[in-house]
Amino acid sequence: MRSLLLLAAVGLAAAETGIDGWLRYAPVPNANASGLPINIVSLNATANGPVHAAASELQKGLSGIFNHSLNVIYPTSYQLSDTASSIVVGTVAEYANAFGAAPKTPQLENDGYFLNTTGSRVQILGRNERGALYGAFQYLSMLAQGNFSEVAYTSNPDAPIRWVNQWDNLDGSIERGYGGPSIFFSNGTVKINSLDRMTQYARLLASIGVNAIVVNNVNANASILTTQNVEGLGKIADTFRPYGVRVGISLNFASPTANLVYGNLSTFDPLDSEVIDWWQNVTDTLYARIPDMAGYLVKANSEGQPGPLTYNRTLAEGANLFANALEPHGGILVFRAFVYDSQHLNESVWTQDRANAAVEFFTGLDGKFAENALVQIKYGPIDFQVREPASPLFAYLRNTSTAIELEVTQEYLGQQNHLVYLPPLWKTVLDFDLRANHSKSLVRDIISGERFNRPMGGYAAVVNVGTNNTWLGSHLSMSNLYGYGRLAWDPTSDPQAILQDWIRLTFGLDPAVMRAITNMSMASWPAYENYTGNLGIQTLTDILYTHYGPNPQSQDNNPWGQWTRADHDSIGMDRTVANGTGFAGQYPDEVAAVYENISTTPDNLLLWFHHVNYTTRLHSGETVIQHFYNAHYAGAETAQTFPTQWEALQGKVDAQRYNETLFRLTYQAGHSIVWRDAINNFYHNLSGIADAQGRVGNHPHRIEAETMNLTNYERYTVSPFETASNVTAIVTSANATTGTASTRLTVQNGTYNVAVNYYDLYGGKAQYTLTIGGRQVGAWSGNNEDRLGNTPSIYLDGHSATRITFRNVTIRRGDVLEVTGKADGVEPAPLDYISILPLGVVD
Known part of the structure; x- marks a missing residue:
């Protein structure tokens, strides 16, 4: 490919919704289209195949980036002369068939690609059709970032399993979803009228190398297997197939006793012959409609879900029930290791510990899973916390294929309302050395299958995109989905470099934009850990309610x-072997010794282990x-x-x-x-220990709402107490819809920032007005339910607590500050406090 020239700074883009994600293909300023090849040659004309999709994507992308259209030539019509200055895309085998010999390429693995731009003919060749598509996306990614360098290299994925898990429910809701309702389901069935949106999602996933999607919640509903839904799943699979993304489904273990389509049974015992036949019938029916179905995902005996333990069968016996049914079709059974018994955990028993559950439940099962079964392990032993040690189960299952489970959807981590860039967190686990058999045993090498010589393994991420145009509910949170795909392809990649590729693709090439988003994103996880729960204490959120605010x-x-x-x-x-729950002893000896000893345990995990x-x-x-x-x-x-x-x-x-x-x-x-x-x-x-710096409990700039002059407002004791300043807030009186709170200010004349802490409850949209000295400073609505992706609380608590700040307000000593609140529905215009902050002061 001839060298192209980028001459000028980037101009401002037109208004965008976020729907295109990082596949915007925005014009690159002053890029010279005369350097482009003249044609796109597709070596495969199959309309629903990845090579055809690659050619179409190249045509679309080059048109957007260069404002220049290229023709696509298919095998039935091209001549060798057409390829002299062309982008040739297809498989290595198709190239050899077309040109008489395969190009000299380094070793390609499944899904890998060879990209060569060094000559007049650009070669984008995959080991298989998916690989050709991935190479096309990589080529477009380079160009969209203004990178027109000549390259010739092979890229292979680190692991064969690179899946995403949607937690979509058949009614259209999404468990732990913060980007709107499901794009897949509503009213108990597949949303056939959403196929275009599914196509857009398939493109995004393919562009980062994701090769399968499980479309329904792991807390599965048996009615996913109805005849109507099997046909609907087939349509989803038809939509994703051109992009090399295979469809899988989550199953409810007890489906044989709950589903009328295939005949109700009185048992779901995995060793019962009728149950085995039942599931084989289901599986054969699914593959008749979806011949390339990826497989099944099963959550069993966890958080009240049914499973094999009901019948005193092992987890491996339960998993192999499905693996055996899938095996003739080439499908994969993914069995979640998230197994624990919440009904019998007792905190008063010093040795009990949920963190022990995974290894305890899988003890004696290593090597007993079918070859097409894979155990999917959360990165830490608890549940997507802000910091956890790597799960010891990765080192325990040495004769079983495994995958790591990450969470793009920010369940415990700000639910897309807080910027938290997650790849640096994931890297702490992927790069961790578990020292199995006293040898180098990085988690990333275990899950790829390399360390223990397993045939398959890899990555799964809970993603939960929805109908919101931003997909996840927040523009900046999409960096986590992009980062997941990039790390699943190459876990040695640098999170900041991944981030900056995403910034260029999503927001353009302006250096100021690059600096700002890089600085914020790279600081975001350490900041979130600092203000939510550090030293390994976990994210100190409300685990009994929404997993969002502090409690x-x-x-x-x-x-x-x-x-x-x-x-x-x-x-x-205390997770030591000597005095505690014994969890530290689940690790291989060298790691166990580090965590057993308080002097060698790193500070950031101190309270996890001691x-x-x-x-x-x-x-x-x-x-x-x-x-x-x-x-x-x-x-x-x-x-x-x-x-x-x-x-x-x-x-x-x-x-x-x-x-x-x-x-x-x-x-x-x-x-x-x-x-x-x-x-x-x-x-x-x-x-009872004071802050040495005198900050905690001491807020000289605050005016507590309950100390103000109140009309039609009354005091309200907040629970939990720590989620209100001075424990108390005010709410409108029971017989009034509008209240006022006022006070005369004693600050010196000057310019201040004025912050108001209030509570924004789900189910109402109270109206507020702030005046100072008779001048309106601001007006706002308690409408977070319209503007944030998560469902707010119906209580005054850490979930609903909200702060609005008005900057550069001129105040004279003696001015009267007044807040007027008009209640709406269940929201009684609650107020906590007002802060009058000198400029540059953080409350």
Whole structure:
């Protein structure tokens, strides 16, 4: 390919919704189309195949990037002369058939591709058709980023399994979904009228090398197997097939006793011959409609789901029931390792520990799973926490194929309302050396199959895209989906380099945009960890409700096993062999020795493995409790910088994406303070130990709403107590819809930022007005349910607590500040406090 020239800075793009993700194919300024090949030669004309899709994608992409259309020539019509200055796309075998000899390429594996732009003929050749499509997307990705260099290289995926799991329910809802309703289901059936949207999703997945999708929730409904839904699944598969993305489904283990289509049975015992025949019949029927179905995903004996243990059968026997049915068709059975018994966990028993469950349940089963069965293991032993050690099950299953389960949807991690770029978190696990048999045993090498010489393995991610034009509910959260695909293809990749590729593809080539989004994103996970739960204590969210806002006390005194065992003097799980739950001993010897000893345990996992006094000193020299205070303040301070960094991009990012992103970053800045105060207040109250810097519980710039002059407002004690400043908020009186809270200000004349903390409840849209000195400063609505992707709380708590800030407000000493709140529905216009902040001061 001839060298092309990029001459000028990037101009402002037109308004965008986010629907194109990173496949925008936006014009590259001053790119010289005269350097392009003159044709696209597709070596395969099959209309529903990946090579045909690759040719169409190249035509679409080059038209967008260069504003220049190229013809696609198919095998029935091209001559050798057509290929002299062409982009040739297809498989190596098709190339050899067309040109008489295969090109000299390094070894290609399944799904791998060879990309060569060094001559007049661009070669994009795959080991199979998917590989050719992946190579086409990579070529377009280079050009869309303004990279016109000459390259010749082979790229192979690290592992054969690169799947996504949707948690879509048949009624159209999505468990842990924050981007709108399902694109796949509604009213119990497949959404046939959504096939175009599914095509767009298939393109996005293929462009990052994802080769299969499980379309329904792991908490599966047996009616996925009805005749109507099997036909609907077939249409989904037809839609995804051109992009090399195979469709799989989640199954309910007890379906034989709940499904009338294939005949009801009285048992779902995996060793019962009638059950075996039942599932074989189901599987044969599915493959008759979907010949290339990827396989099944099964969650069993976890969180109340049925499974083989009901009949005293092993997990392997349960998994092999499905694997055996799939084997004649070439399908794969994925069995989730997320198995634990929440009905019998007792925190008062010092040795009990949910983290032990995976290894305990799989003890004695290694090597007993069918060859086409794969165990899917969450990256940590609990549940998608902000930081966890690598699951020891990766090292335990040495004769069983495994995959790592990651979560793109930010269930415990801000639910797309908080910017949290996740690949750096995932890399801490993928790069971890488990030292199996005292040898190098990186998690990424175990799951690829390389370390223990397994035939298959790889990656799965819970993604949960929805009908929102941003797919995930937030423009910036799409970096996590892109990053997942890139790491699943090559887990040695640098997260920042991946991020910057995504930025160029999504927002363009402006250096200021690159700097700002890079800085925010790379700081986001450390900041979130700091203001939500650090030192390995887990994400201190409400595990009994929405898994979103702060509620540290919800972690303990329940059977869910995400305990902190915090009391007046001490905190943390003792997971040592010597004194605790024994979890540390599940690791291979060298790793176990590190975690068993408090002096060698890293600070960021201290409270995961050890129960210590609040005054215990870390390697940093800080006490545990002072680190908590300092880290939560530091994390919230970092989040305050996000809106201002983004505001510097006004005019450099199109207005729609700019405004939608600014709203979320501003919301995050406010909610990070809610988190900071809730966690610090809780542990300050529990431990009785003061913050050495005097910040916790001391807010000189705040005016508590309950201390103001109230008309038609009344005091309300908030629970949990730490999610309100001074425990108390105000709500409109029972017999009134509008209330006012006022006070005379005693600050010096000057310019201030004015922050209002209030509660935005689901089910109402209260209206607020703020005036100072008779001048209206701002008006707003409690309408987060319209603007955020998650379902807010119906209570005054850490989920609904919200902060709005009005900047650069001129105030004179003696001005009267008044907030008027008009209740709506279940939302009684709740207020917590107002802060009058000198410029540059964080509350």
